[in-house]
Amino acid sequence: MSQPIAPGMAWAGVGIAEDIASIRHGVENGSWIDGSLGVVGAGLDTLALVSDPLGVLMQYGVAWIIEHVRPLTEALDQLAGDPAAIAGATATWRDIAAGHPYPQTDADVPPFEDRAYAYEEYWWNNQPIRPEPKAR
Secondary structure: OOOOOOOOOOOOOOHHHHHHHHHHHHHHHOOHHHHHHHHHHHHHHHHHHHHOHHHHHHHHHHHHHHHHOHHHHHHHHHHHOOHHHHHHHHHHHHHHHHHOOOOOOHHHOOOOOOHHHHHHHHHHHOOOOOOOOOOO
């Protein structure tokens, strides 16, 4: 996954510029996925710009302001989470998933020592014996 335009760059928040940067990044790195997604995004942004130019320009303006005005960026990060921290946590969990497969044997699983489990086992073992239902 790539981030061609980093937050804080001049064109961050302007959708069509981000799409063009994604196409450029895909061509430079030989990634047909990044390039294809950039082309699709640029096409859709161009279509939106043709069908509603004022609305798209207002959207770009608001997105640009949110990206570049620090109090708005901080408020958005508090509301939705810091994108860099989220990307870092995602990468960490992907590394864990790639490096540590699911346990293959019982020896790979640590012993379960939970008080709730012990209490539940005690509760089940001390239930009164229920009478068998009568046959009809």
